[in-house]
Amino acid sequence: MRLSRRQALTSTAALAAAPLLGPAPAGGAASRAEKQAPSFYRYKVGDIQVTVVSDGRFTFPLEDSFITNAKKEEVNAALEKAFLPRDVFTIYFAPLVINTGGKLVVIDTGNGALAREKTKTNGMFAENMAAAGFDPRAVDMVVISHFHTDHVNGLLTADGTPAFPNAEVLVPATEWKFWMDDGEMSRAPAGRMQGLFKNNRNIFDAGLKRKVTPYEWGKEVAPGLLAVESVGHTPGHSSYVLSSGSGKVFIQSDVTNNPNPFATHPGWHAFFDQEPDVAEKTRRRIYDMVVTEKLQIQAFHYPFPGLAHLEKDGDGYRVIPTPWNPTI
Numbered sequence: 452m453r454l455s456r457r458q459a460l461t462s463t464a465a466l467a468a469a470p471l472l473g474p475a476p477a478g479g480a481a482s483r484a485e486k487q488a489p490s491f492y493r494y495k496v497g498d499i500q501v502t503v504v505s506d507g508r509f510t511f512p513l514e515d516s517f518i519t520n521a522k523k524e525e526v527n528a529a530l531e532k533a534f535l536p537r538d539v540f541t542i543y544f545a546p547l548v549i550n551t552g553g554k555l556v557v558i559d560t561g562n563g564a565l566a567r568e569k570t571k572t573n574g575m576f577a578e579n580m581a582a583a584g585f586d587p588r589a590v591d592m593v594v595i596s597h598f599h600t601d602h603v604n605g606l607l608t609a610d611g612t613p614a615f616p617n618a619e620v621l622v623p624a625t626e627w628k629f630w631m632d633d634g635e636m637s638r639a640p641a642g643r644m645q646g647l648f649k650n651n652r653n654i655f656d657a658g659l660k661r662k663v664t665p666y667e668w669g670k671e672v673a674p675g676l677l678a679v680e681s682v683g684h685t686p687g688h689s690s691y692v693l694s695s696g697s698g699k700v701f702i703q704s705d706v707t708n709n710p711n712p713f714a715t716h717p718g719w720h721a722f723f724d725q726e727p728d729v730a731e732k733t734r735r736r737i738y739d740m741v742v743t744e745k746l747q748i749q750a751f752h753y754p755f756p757g758l759a760h761l762e763k764d765g766d767g768y769r770v771i772p773t774p775w776n777p778t779i
């Protein structure tokens with residue numbers, strides 16, 4: 452039997468590869484993984500250790516009403532420019548676990564156990580936190596940035612009991628006052644806003660029995676963690692400066708959502724910004740400060756792990772993600 456040159460080359464390649472691959476499984480290819488690896492990422496800010504823990508993502512059809520002051524075609528053009536698919540939008544979620552001065556501090560809690568069952572793609576904070584080696588019973592403090600479902604619903608387990616049973620829960624004083632005010636609740640427009648009020652009463656009344664500690668801006672809420680006013684997205688929306696030694700990072704919460712298109716187009720108003728003009732002013736003020744000070748940011752809704760620097764780029768901002776560090 453004579454081999455063609457092509458057959459000879461192929462069989463030589465197959466022989467060369469054989470020792471690396473081992474015996475081929477009978478009947479075909481190796482099985483494929485069904486799941487991504489648990490997503491968490493560690494880094495240091497001075498003596499403080501930060502673990503970014505993914506809560507997952509949410510992908511939904513892009514509606515005309517998603518951005519209230521830009522047409523869907525403009526939004527699609529911005530998505531395509533960022534090599535993202537048209538007509539859909541993805542939001543990522545990433546709470547933090549911070550080991551600061553002997554205290555274990557969680558910042559925001561993700562979409563919660565019920566969302567995990569319903570969506571399959573988010574509400575993953577609890578399982579990813581466990582994969583990162585943290586026991587929720589060991590958490591000393593939970594700091595909440597604002598009262599939207601993707602930040603507070605992880606405060607409760609699937610059966611409605613506190614997910615961090617030994618933790619003090621710290622909430623922005625202004626946020627607490629707004630959402631727990633019965634007058635504000637009675638005046639809330641039907642639909643989304645009424646739903647948010649109802650959800651917050653369920654979390655903080657039924658679940659936590661109002662056992663929270665309100666905090667003020669300009670004060671340290673945990674060792675090395677300074678609360679900063681960044682209102683507009685909600686009335687009491689808060690960000691943080693985390694610092695230790697010469698290390699510093701600005702934890703922005705929801706100053707922007709996904710940077711494509713909200714950092715590239717800071718003037719675009721998403722429907723979920725409660726006071727859109729105030730939110731835009733805050734966004735530009737904070738991003739200009741971050742650019743001037745060359746401050747690293749940690750962003751809840753950026754693609755994982757959401758650690759980045761910013762640069763001014765025309766009317767908007769360019770995001771430069773921090774390279775993944777395989778060691779700590």
Ligand SMILES: [Zn+2]
Pocket residue numbers: 599601602705751752
């Ligand atoms: Zn959010």
